[in-house]
Amino acid sequence: MSHDDAPARASGAIGRVTVATVVAAASGYLVLLLAARDLGAVTYSVFAVFWAAYGMVTGAQNGQLQETTRATRAGGDVRHAAARPSSRARPWLVNSVIGVALGAVVVVSSPLWSDRVFTQDRWLSVLLLAVGVVSFAVYAHLAGALSGAVSWGAFAALLSTDALIRLVGAVVAVLLGLGLTAFLVITVIGSVSWILLLTWSTAARHAAGLRGDVGTRRFTANTLTAMAAAAASAILVMGFPVLINATDGVGDRSDAATLGAVVLAVTLTRAPLLVPLNSFQGVLITRFVDHRDRLVAALRAPMVVVAGVGVVGAGAAWLIGPWLLTTIFGADYRLAGLTVAWLTVGATALALLTVTGAAVLATAAHRWYAAGWWIATIASIALLLLPVGIDGRVAIALIGGPVVGMAVHGFGLALRSRPAVVATRDWA
Numbered sequence: 001m002s003h004d005d006a007p008a009r010a011s012g013a014i015g016r017v018t019v020a021t022v023v024a025a026a027s028g029y030l031v032l033l034l035a036a037r038d039l040g041a042v043t044y045s046v047f048a049v050f051w052a053a054y055g056m057v058t059g060a061q062n063g064q065l066q067e068t069t070r071a072t073r074a075g076g077d078v079r080h081a082a083a084r085p086s087s088r089a090r091p092w093l094v095n096s097v098i099g100v101a102l103g104a105v106v107v108v109s110s111p112l113w114s115d116r117v118f119t120q121d122r123w124l125s126v127l128l129l130a131v132g133v134v135s136f137a138v139y140a141h142l143a144g145a146l147s148g149a150v151s152w153g154a155f156a157a158l159l160s161t162d163a164l165i166r167l168v169g170a171v172v173a174v175l176l177g178l179g180l181t182a183f184l185v186i187t188v189i190g191s192v193s194w195i196l197l198l199t200w201s202t203a204a205r206h207a208a209g210l211r212g213d214v215g216t217r218r219f220t221a222n223t224l225t226a227m228a229a230a231a232a233s234a235i236l237v238m239g240f241p242v243l244i245n246a247t248d249g250v251g252d253r254s255d256a257a258t259l260g261a262v263v264l265a266v267t268l269t270r271a272p273l274l275v276p277l278n279s280f281q282g283v284l285i286t287r288f289v290d291h292r293d294r295l296v297a298a299l300r301a302p303m304v305v306v307a308g309v310g311v312v313g314a315g316a317a318w319l320i321g322p323w324l325l326t327t328i329f330g331a332d333y334r335l336a337g338l339t340v341a342w343l344t345v346g347a348t349a350l351a352l353l354t355v356t357g358a359a360v361l362a363t364a365a366h367r368w369y370a371a372g373w374w375i376a377t378i379a380s381i382a383l384l385l386l387p388v389g390i391d392g393r394v395a396i397a398l399i400g401g402p403v404v405g406m407a408v409h410g411f412g413l414a415l416r417s418r419p420a421v422v423a424t425r426d427w428a
Helices: 006-075 093-119 120-148 152-176 179-200 202-208 214-236 240-247 251-278 281-290 291-329 337-364 366-383 390-415 420-425
Strands: none
Touching: 006 152, 006 179, 006 214, 006 251, 006 281, 006 291, 006 337, 093 120, 093 214, 093 251, 120 152, 120 179, 120 281, 152 179, 152 202, 179 202, 179 214, 214 337, 214 366, 214 390, 251 281, 251 291, 251 337, 251 390, 281 291, 281 337, 281 366, 291 390, 337 366, 337 390, 366 390
């Protein structure tokens, strides 16, 4: 597949995926608003923990999306394919098996952890989590294959449908007064969007069957390594409510309300950066794969954009963040402006780590990719144990961990900087 039309493809990608990202971000904000106002701070914290648990598992499955993007994109370029066409992996089969296996692990292991994590609707939560991760495995495969095939129209449709299904579900839940249980279902229901897309999109059906650039064993190992890194990412991105519970616990009602306010603020300050960035993961990896010979130059623009948005966002969060929390979500959600600003800086650091991770993964340096994320996660967990208030230590953890992870990714990129190395070696 020729890359001569890369500028035109990039322009089309930005347009289509940007529209889908706006839809997804707006839908996500509205779902959070509806849940926060309908459930209240204390019950919202229960919902947020389930949301976090689902996000942690499916966040790890983003490794399936990332490796599928890299493998199908590189597999489309005969210059970089590492295996003969007949012996290359079928990513849809590998990803489906991984999804079923993860669902089984959730069910089998649930007696060991479910009573500590899910304080209400325990077994429904376990069932929804298991079904959700199986469905998300197919969703992640399709999203990655569409990215690798640069089928941005179909990718945008998949992303938008996923978000809109959740939004419609949230509106129905509020109108009918269905409460917490409905919001648990809403958390996982969006991932079935792949069924709709495969039904009516020829591009989606074509992309779903694309082969990778390596054999099945190597593709499986690469995918599991990418998932290990993505699991660390998921802990930092989605799992902080669980980590906060583990390091601090929830006491009386006022403690639960403070936890709910911090969780909501973390989610809201991340959304303007991480929701679009997650949507653009496939675009970024495709960009970096196509520019392996000038990776530093390709990396510069997204890093500058993310940092610039983060600086502006932190200033806005300081000025109007507390007012927005109490005015839109209710009087229970009270935090200082400085706290909201620092949480925004933490979101920016995490977004920058996401960009450097995509660059490392594009060079097939899977171990460096995983190392950066896991070292960042370990550093963040350690910083959560600092003897300061919950708002302060969450902000410190969200900034310090990603900075350490970026340093690891930078070191990995420096070692992989020579084109000959990038083109010929694959560290699974």
